[in-house]
Each structure stands twice: as structure tokens, then as C-alpha cells.
Amino acid sequence: MAKRQLVLAVDVGTTKVSALVGEARTDGELAVLGIAATPVAGMRRGLVFDLERVAMAVRDAVNRANSMAGTDLTQAAVAVNGEHLSIVPGQARISIKTGTIREDDVRLAMLKASSVSLDGDHEMVQVIHRGMSVDGFRGVVDPVGMVAKTLESEVYVVSGLTSVLRNLRRVMSMAGINPVQVVAAPRASADGVLADDEKQLGVVHIDVGGGTTGVTVYRGGHLQYLGVVPLGGESVTSDLSLGLGVVATQAERLKLEYAAVGVARDGTLEVRAVSGQSVKLIAVKDLEDIVTARIDEWTHLVEQHLARLEWAKGPAGGVVMTGGGALLKGLGSHLENRWGWPVRLGAPYGLGGLSDLSKSPGYSVVVGVAKTAMREGVKREPDTLWQRVVQLWVSLWN
Ligand SMILES: Nc1ncnc2c1ncn2[C@@H]1O[C@H](COP(=O)(O)OP(=O)(O)OP(=O)(O)O)[C@@H](O)[C@H]1O
Numbered sequence: 001m002a003k004r005q006l007v008l009a010v011d012v013g014t015t016k017v018s019a020l021v022g023e024a025r026t027d028g029e030l031a032v033l034g035i036a037a038t039p040v041a042g043m044r045r046g047l048v049f050d051l052e053r054v055a056m057a058v059r060d061a062v063n064r065a066n067s068m069a070g071t072d073l074t075q076a077a078v079a080v081n082g083e084h085l086s087i088v089p090g091q092a093r094i095s096i097k098t099g100t101i102r103e104d105d106v107r108l109a110m111l112k113a114s115s116v117s118l119d120g121d122h123e124m125v126q127v128i129h130r131g132m133s134v135d136g137f138r139g140v141v142d143p144v145g146m147v148a149k150t151l152e153s154e155v156y157v158v159s160g161l162t163s164v165l166r167n168l169r170r171v172m173s174m175a176g177i178n179p180v181q182v183v184a185a186p187r188a189s190a191d192g193v194l195a196d197d198e199k200q201l202g203v204v205h206i207d208v209g210g211g212t213t214g215v216t217v218y219r220g221g222h223l224q225y226l227g228v229v230p231l232g233g234e235s236v237t238s239d240l241s242l243g244l245g246v247v248a249t250q251a252e253r254l255k256l257e258y259a260a261v262g263v264a265r266d267g268t269l270e271v272r273a274v275s276g277q278s279v280k281l282i283a284v285k286d287l288e289d290i291v292t293a294r295i296d297e298w299t300h301l302v303e304q305h306l307a308r309l310e311w312a313k314g315p316a317g318g319v320v321m322t323g324g325g326a327l328l329k330g331l332g333s334h335l336e337n338r339w340g341w342p343v344r345l346g347a348p349y350g351l352g353g354l355s356d357l358s359k360s361p362g363y364s365v366v367v368g369v370a371k372t373a374m375r376e377g378v379k380r381e382p383d384t385l386w387q388r389v390v391q392l393w394v395s396l397w398n
């Protein structure tokens with residue numbers, strides 16, 4: 001009987017750690033066997049600030065996902081997040097001395113393309129394949145065996161701060177996890193929810209988390225941009241807490257139940273004051289002004305990322321939002337009105353097994369990490385040339 005191809009994926013978010021145990025099915029689908037999320041304290045804006053508390057949450061989420069799946073996996077693909085992430089384009093052309101492209105030529109071209117120079121305090125997180133050209137003809141999928149004079153590889157290197165990555169590895173080791181692969185959270189989130197035809201058409205993906213907002217753009221089937229805004233739904237909650245004089249749990253409840261972007265409502269709400277028992281009246285307009293001010297700031301920061309791309313007519317596939325923060329009422333129509341592009345909420349797709357449990361937009365990253373690990377075949381015998389190249393990078397990274 002063929003060996004089961006299992007993957008463990010972990011996403012250490014600002015508000016929760018998610019873990020997923022999945023199985024690569026023969027039809028290429030990811031079957032979810034176990035999935036769990038544990039609230040976490042000790043993270044800020046996607047970065048680890050309290051090793052022990054974060055490690056505890058990782059241990060808990062992984063144990064729960066493993067026990068649902070009846071597995072005991074400790075080797076994981078792990079997402080890294082934060083404003084420090086950036087992408088650097090790399091390309092290299094090599095000449096084919098033998099006249100026929102061999103696997104070694106492809107490896108060499110890709111490795112050369114990924115040897116970009118990074119800032120001294122940064123290191124390589126992930127290499128994203130953008131395309132290959134043979135004698136100047138772009139879009140070749142597998143050039144091995146082709147007669148050619150030159151082979152060109154184009155990649156994006158995702159880099160991140162070494163200190164952040166070290167802390168993430170430390171947390172994993174404290175939790176008994178061996179991180180065999182690291183992927184950028186915004187890219188993973190996009191992979192969890194975007195269909196290939198959307199990526200081909202052109203699409204903006206925005207993952208609105210608790211402490212970060214990941215921005216990725218795809219065009220022509222490939223990633224064109226990746227950036228992270230260090231702001232998410234937690235800022236709205238803390239503004240409401242400060243502005244309305246209520247405790248954070250109360251502010252979070254107000255946000256989930258009443259807050260909406262871009263609507264003007266009258267009336268008052270009764271809430272418990274900070275001190276506990278006394279009841280306080282809050283004007284709905286005050287609540288909405290606070291939410292709108294923060295969302296305006298957030299929108300400007302996202303737009304600064306989008307302004308780095310040139311659009312003739314905007315993304316034909318529109319905007320896809322994920323992350324818990326994307327559930328804020330009115331956010332989608334606020335962005336549609338402002339940008340004039342269709343905005344929809346994305347949910348993980350193309351899953352089998354416990355797929356209903358995995359459909360929350362807050363799980364898009366962990367689903368994308370599992371899909372990446374499955375596609376790149378890190379823990380199994382590689383089937384394709386690209387998988388073999390990825391394994392080489394993984395071994396360099398570890
Ligand atoms: N229905 C809702 N309306 C508004 N906000 C919501 C809703 N549900 C969840 N949120 C917000 O979503 C945020 C958490 O989202 P998510 O789980 O994607 O974050 P995370 O992955 O932990 O953080 P990050 O990706 O920034 O590291 C919280 O700020 C929470 O208040």
C-alpha cells in the first residue's frame with residue numbers, strides 16, 4: 001500500500017495559533033483530517049513577543065489537530081508574518097553547453113536567480129517561481145530535454161528579518177515542533193483561497209488579521225507583489241476601548257455586534273462601564289466615528305502598497321478579502337466604493353475531509369501553508385523538478 005502523504009501546517013497569528021493536519025489525496029486535493037485554533041497572548045503585529053506563551057498555544061493547537069486526525073506529527077510547515085517581509089525579484093540566464101537542457105541546468109538557473117542580495121539583517125524565507133524562458137520564449141513549464149542555447153529563470157525571493165525568524169524557530173522548538181519549511185503568511189493566505197483563473201486575470205488579495213494586513217497581487221498567474229501593513233482588527237478594538245472608556249472584551253463585543261464602516265446611525269447603546277457594574281450609555285455615532293477613523297488610516301496604508309503597482313484598468317478579478325478582520329460589517333462595500341473594484345470575501349476552497357470546519361476566512365493562512373507543503377512535497381519523494389529544487393532550498397534553509 002502506498003505511504004500516506006501527511007502534512008502539518010501551523011500559522012502563528014497575532015490573536016490565535018492555527019494548526020492543520022492534512023493528507024494529500026491522489027487526485028491532488030488536500031483532505032483536512034484535523035484543524036484547531038488556540039487563542040494566543042504574546043504576539044504583536046504578527047511577531048513573537050513572549051516565547052513561552054506563544055509556545056504553549058502552538059503546543060495546544062498542534063496537539064488538538066493531531067488528536068482529531070489520529071496522528072502524531074511534529075515536522076511542520078510554518079507561516080511567518082509581519083511588516084518585515086518583502087520580495088526581491090531575481091533572474092538569471094545560463095547558456096546550455098550541451099545543447100539540450102538537463103535537470104542540473106534548471107537547478108543551476110533557479111539557484112542563480114535566487115542569489116539576490118539581501119539586507120544584512122534579512123534572510124531568505126521562500127523562493128517563489130515566476131517562470132522560465134528557453135531561448136527568450138517565456139512560459140515554459142518544464143524545459144528538461146528541450147534543445148536550446150539559453151535558459152532563463154525568474155523568481156521572487158521572500159526575505160524576512162533574521163531575528164524574527166529565529167524567534168519563530170525558537171517557539172517551534174519549545175513547542176516540540178520541527179519547522180521543515182517556512183512560508184510567507186500573505187502568500188499562503190492567497191493560495192488558500194484564490195483560484196488559478198483569478199490569479200491569471202489579476203487579483204488583489206487582502207488578509208485582514210488581528211495585528212497585520214497582508215497585501216498580495218497576482219497577475220498573469222504569478223505573484224506580482226507582497227507586502228504587510230502592521231495594522232489589523234485589534235487596533236479597532238483598542239481604539240473603541242480607549243475612546244468609549246470600556247474594557248477590551250466589551251470593546252471587542254461592540255465591534256463584532258454593532259460596528260460597521262460607512263453607515264450613519266443614531267441611537268445609544270447600554271454597556272457595562274470599566275469599573276464593572278454601572279451601566280453606561282454610548283452614542284452609536286461615537287462608536288462609528290472611531291471605527292471609521294481607524295479604517296480610513298488602514299485604507300491609506302493598504303493603498304500605499306497598491307500604489308506601487310501600475311494598473312491600466314485595475315484588477316480584472318477584483319479584490320478578495322480574508323482574515324477575521326475582513327468580517328467587519330461594511331468593509332467590503334467601503335472598499336468597493338473607494339476603489340471601484342468588486343470586493344468579495346474569500347474562504348478556503350478545494351478541500352476534502354473536514355472542509356466545513358476549515359472554511360472560515362481566518363483559516364486561509366493555515367490552509368494555504370498546508371497546500372504549499374503538499375504541492376512542494378517537502379516531506380515526501382519529490383515527483384517534479386520544481387519539488388526537487390524546493391527541497392534543495394529547504395535543506396539550505398534548515
Ligand atoms: N465578525 C467580525 N467582525 C469584525 N471583526 C472580526 C469578526 N470576527 C473576527 N474579527 C476580528 O478579526 C481579527 C482576527 O483575525 P485573524 O484570526 O485573521 O487574525 P490573526 O491571524 O490572529 O492575526 P494576524 O494575521 O494579524 O497575525 C480580530 O481583530 C477580530 O476582532
Ligand SMILES: [Mg+2]
Nearest residue numbers: 013014209365
Ligand atoms: Mg493571520
